[in-house]
Each structure stands twice: as structure tokens, then as C-alpha cells.
Amino acid sequence: MKRSFFALLSFLLLHTGFAQGIQFESAENSWSTILDKAQSENKLIFVVAYSLSCHNCEDMQKKIYPAEQSGAVYNGKYINVQLDMDKAEANDFANKYGIMAYPSYLFIDGKGELVHRAMGKMTMEQFAAMGANSTDTAHQFFPLKNRFFQGDRSPELLKRLTLMAMDLTDYDLLGSVYEAYFSTQENWLSKENMEILLMGLKSSEQSTFPFLLKHKKDFIEAYSEAKIFNLIDEVVMNSMSLYSYNYEQRDFDLTLAKAYGLKYLPADLFDQYWLLFKINQNMMKKNSSELLINATRYFDQYPCFSGHLYNNVALAFYEETKDKVYLEKALSWALKAVAIKDMFQYNDTAAALCFKLGNKEQAKVYALKAIEKANETGEDASETKALLKKIENL
Template sequence: MKKISLLLLVFFSVLTFAQGMKFEENKSFKDLLALAKKENRLLFLDAYTTWCGPCKMMAKNVFPQEKVGEFYNANFINSKIDMEKGEGIDLAKKYNVRAYPTYLFINGDGELIHRVTSYYDAPEFIEVGKDAIDPAKQMGALKTKFEAGNKDPEFLKSFIKIFAFADPELATTAAAKYFAGKKEEPLSQEDFSFLFSLTKDSNSPLYGEFISRKDEMLKVMPEENYNKTLNSFQLNSLFNSSYDKKTKVFDEKKYVAEASKTKSEKEVSTLLLKSKIRVAALNKDKNEYQRLSMEYYKDGSSPEFTSEELNSISWNFFENATEKVNLDRALLWAKQSVNLDAAYANTDTVANLYFKLGDKANAKIWATKAIELAKKEGEEYAETQALLDKVK
């Protein structure tokens, strides 16, 4: 009996030490910062969402690895917070988290020291942690080097990656310098990523790259999509010149006057309605957003609406609408999305809308369809399964 107990003790000791990352559970962000300060370590924060595929892959494939655990447990206070729930919502705003997964390295005073955004394999993820504790590679040091005029292409690329979300304006300035230094060189896949993620409108210092490198652009996208991209940048410039972010006031007369210079009366009317929807979203006016969206999307049958766009607006209504008439309209859009291109995401939206409307029979039918599609597409479907379990 004693020998058996000793063997069990050895077995459990192996399990204890051969573990992956240890995450602090049930602690507020304030308490996590206090702990980081007390132990003089950085706080590692996995800023995730429940729908993020790469987030789930990191949690499943990387965080549990022994070597990853050894490094992160020794050097950081590890935490994970859903950016769409509880205090995660405010933290996402505070640290400008807009892409997932994002990893934040924060000191005990709440100051952001380092950040990255991507899926990493275990060795790369350990290197990310090493960079976070290396004073020469932390955000403050990188900013000092950039301001001192460092134009090395590799440095600029690293700088852009780290500051793309922490300080997009600064990252755009760095990108402009980066592209200015490689005028004669072809664009890499990473270069295209920088351009598309940082160019917001036709006033951007990066917009000229889209014009001067048109031939290269057409190698990676159809000319129709290229033209749509340029048009989108121009419309964003028009909107940005008419909307005051500080006062949250939209100058409708100015918008119409400028748009009328290049657009027909019908086009201006449509663009104005879309802009009003955008303003309502920015101002977080849910009622106005839903009213205007119903006016714009109508029955969702316009050939201009894509499956993805209809699913997106349908899901927005699922999350925010409460009136039956609004939910019924969202269901119409979601079904139209499925008709255009049936996939797990939009089929799941239909199931959830039926459930919210109290139609459990149809919710069951569509949840079953969604799970079948998820299996074919290799998607995670735990939340859909939970819905199905509720209606069985």
C-alpha cells in the first residue's frame, strides 16, 4: 500500500511539473496588476474572444506545451480575458485591441510594454516572450530608435507589426518610410498585409502605393476588386472629412455637397444612408442603427449585398435587437445570406435568430445543419452544440 502511494506521488509530481502555462483564475484586472507589481514581473494577457479560431488553436496546441509553460510561468503572471465580456470590453478599448488573438505584456502600473497579434507555434511564442522582457525590444525602446531615424527595413517591419494596433498613426508613418526605401523591390505578402491593414482612406500616406504599384496589385486581386478598394478609400476620405470624431457630429450638407461632385443623385442618396448607419454605429445609437439598417437592406434581395455582409448585419441584430419586427427582418437577411452561399457561420446565425424568436423547432433544424457544415469546414461548433442541447 505504501509502495503504491509512493508511485502515485511520483506520478502526480510529474504531472505537476510537466505542465503548460498556468493562468491566474478568477482575478480582476486590478488584482492581476497588483500581483504583477508585487512579484516584479510583467502581466501576460491573452486578449481573446470565444469565436476566434486562432485563439482556440493557441489554447489547444501551444499554451499546454511544457517548454512554453516553463518559460511563461517563470517570467510572467499569465492571464486570459474575453474581450467581449465583463471588464474585457473596457480593456479592449483601453489597449486598442481590434484583432485576435492579441497578446499584451503589461507592467504593474498598467503600462503596455509589448504586444503582438498573431498565431505562433511554440518556439516562436517563446521568442515573443523573450522580446517582451528584453528592454532593447520593448515598445519604448523601439519608439526611441524610430524617432532617432532608424530606417533599417527589418527594424521598420518589426516596428510596424508591434505598433499597428497600439498606435496606427505612428505605424503608418513607419510604413511610409519602409515603402519609400523599397521603390524598386517587389512587394512581399507581408508588404501587402501592411498596406491593406494601415491604409484607411485616400488621404493616407500609403495610398500612393496602391496607385504606383497597380500592376503588382492586379497580380493578387481582380481588377474589379482593385477598383472597389480605391473607391472604398475615396469614400472613407469623404466620410472622414464630414464626421467630427471628437464632437461625434456628422455634417450631412458637406457630405452631400462633396459626394455630388462625382456621384449621381441616386448614388449620393444611397451613400448618405450608409454613412448615417456608420454614424449611428460610431455613436452607439442602437435604435437609430437598426432603423436605418432596415431602411437600407430592406428584404436583402439586392444583388449588391454579399452573403458575408448580410450575415454580418443579421448577427448584429441578433446580438442587439429586441423587437420582434427587427429580429424577423434579420432572419430574412440571414436566410438570404445562406441562399447566396451556405456556410457554417450564416447557418448558425439563422439557428440563433430562430431561438431568440422562440421558435425552437426551427432552431433545432438549423443548428443541426450548422453543425454538419462546421464538421465539413473544420470549424469549432461548441456554441452551436450548446444551442442544440437547449432545444432537444
């Protein structure tokens, strides 16, 4: 007879004997024992769901859970459990509680009901605040969510739920509570509301999108051109892509994408984003002739603050053309990417373009810089090292 996951859970519980940090339950205690303990002591179970391949999990394990401040908040207040979600037996638990990312933090009552959840890497301050507040129904995700669906539209509840939905990437809920929250607000340009507006903006169909466009100068003054322009780019491109993707054909319908842009974008922005959408399609389908024309036109006409876009187009030019004029343009874009963020991939693209243009000295400079950055981040620079050998052998 197949044994249930909950009977086997004791084999997954990780006992960590921190002297001052969080005291996790012993591996000898089964899930049913933990539930009984939670009921008898009238406590919530605090579950840390982690994966050994998760860098954020590792950081939390090394820096946060062993801290004296963590122990002071969680020990005695919760029944603390760690679960290795890489184990096959953990699938039932993950499905039951909807765990899709790591680390995930679950607060479960003695009946096995989930009352609150959070996820992701946290600072000590954030982690301590979560532990301090999670026994209070005013801070628990599921009670707040139930209040919303029962008709509560108080601004404080809507704000809390909006922020929680963002943290949990619960975009279905976010779409509802975010709009409901802003319908209660008179001043969308307050510092707090501007922050919430930007964090929750995911679609050009949201009422906050035309507001952002109208008040772009205010947001740029409060943040930066790069942050605001890149967010607008991301929102528009994601919206057009989602609307136009044909799942049966596994391709994008350009007619639908264009119709969406005409419907939701002001006239002065439509040409820009329709062109950018076509550039992305050109790169995906390796349509080099159209890409060379469209990308050149785009960067000549419109502002760009995305190192990622500059680099991707520059790399595509490197791969698709031998025309020196186009390669010079590509190099200028690669260098703009490096200026935005001095990172491995961008320096690597600049090195490759310099090499293809016959500029040995500059190619060597960017190749060495790329290798240096790769060493700092642990990325694979083997191809860059091979390029450096070619450069040095010239």
C-alpha cells in the same frame, strides 16, 4: 479607506494548473509580490488580459495556453499572470496600461513599466515567436517606438514598427512610421512591400494610395480584383466619412464630403465614389426615392465585389419599395451577394425578396439555406423561420 486595485489584484489572478502548458501565478500572490519576484529574478511579467465574453480569448485558453510548446517558451522565462478584465477592480489596470481589446498581452518589467505589448488571437507559431522574442529590445514595441521618436529611421526598425502598429491598431503611430518606411524603399512592388502597403493603407491622403491606383493591375495580378477593389472602396469611403462628419450635429456634411473627393480622387473615380457616398446617406436617412435611382445607376455603371454592399442595398429595396422592377433588381444583387459569400444574412435577404415577388419555391430554397447557415454559425434565424412558415402556408 478605499483599497487600491494593486492591493486587490491577487483576487483577480487566475491560477491555471496546466501540467505542460503555461504555469500562471497563484491567486495568493499580490501584484506587489509579483513585481518583487520579477525584480529579484530579473524577469519580465507576461500578462494575459482577457474577458469571459471574448471568443478569441476562449480559443486561446483552450488551444494555446495549455500546449506543451507554450509552456516550453513561457515557463521559467517570464512571471506568467492571467487577469479577468470583466472585474470592476480591473479598471485601474486597464487604464494604466491602455487595454482596449482582448486578448491583450503585456510584458511588464519589475518596476511596473510596460516594455512590449500585442493583442488578438494567435496561431501557436505566432504565440511561441512572441514569447521567444519579447525579452529582446530589438523586438519590444516601446523601445522601438522610443528609437523612432529619437530619430532612428533605419528601414528594419521602420518595418517592425509599422507591422506592430498595424497589429495594435495604433493608427497615430502607423501614420508616421508607414510613410517613413516607404520613403526608404525603392521598390514598392516587391512582394513584401505590396503586402505592407495594403495592410497599412487607411486613408486616401497617404502617398501609397495614388501609387495603388496607378499600379492597380500589378496588385490585382498579385492578389485579386475583389481584394483590391474592396480595399479602395473602404479607404475612400472611410476617408470621406471621417472628413465630413460633424460631431456637433451628428451628421455628415455633404459639401465637405464632395470637396474631399474632388481633392484626393482622380477625376475618373470621383463620380463613382461620390455616388456611393450618397447611396450610403440615402440608406442611413431612408431616402427611398433617391436610393432607388442612385443604387440602380451605381450597380449598372460600376464594378462591385462587396457582398455586404449588394446585400445592404437589396435589403433596403425590399423594405422601401413594392415596385416589381426595382425588386427584381434587388434580388439580382442579393444573389450576387450570395455568390460572393454563401452566408446566413445574404440568403435571408434573397428569401425575403423572392417571397415579396411571389416566387414561393425559390423563397423556400433560400430560407432553408439561410437557416442552415445560421445553425452553423450560431446566429438567430427566428425571423427566417417565421418567413418559412408563411411560405409553407401559401
